[in-house]
Amino acid sequence: MIVRIMGEGQWKVDDAHLAELNKLDDELLEEMEGGDEAGFRRTLGALLDAVRRLGGPLPDDALAPSELILPAPDATLAEVRDMLSDDGLIPG
Template sequence: MIVRIMGEGQVKVADSRLPELNKLDDELLAEMEGGDEAGFRRTLGALLDAVRRLGEPLPDEALEPSELILPGDDATLDEVRQMLRDDGLIPG
């Protein structure tokens, strides 16, 4: 799966890693629903770090279609809320 982190670039993440990312996505969703700003900030950072750690960065000149777009580290709770799908940021 090709993932774009807004303001950074694209990363190729193996589909086998999605359950690990979905766990963080579920935590993020729960913190957002509870209005836990500190938890939201911490878990968003952990989710993005996991994508960076588990994925392989694509070259800047690569123009692959992104299957998933994630907010950057500095995204606000409201900005992320607007990006949410029914099951969070990451499908599944």
């Protein structure tokens, strides 16, 4: 799957890593619902780091559609709330 981190670029991440990313997404959703700003920051950073660690960056000139779009590392809680679906940032 192709994952875009806003403001950074795209990574190709194997579907086998979806469960790990979903676990972090679930934690992020809980922290957002509870208004835990520190937890939100920590888990958003962990989610983005996992995409970078597990995936390979696509060249800047690649024109591949993103299957997932994640917020920038400095996104606010309100900005991320606007991006959420019922399943969080990552469907499933």
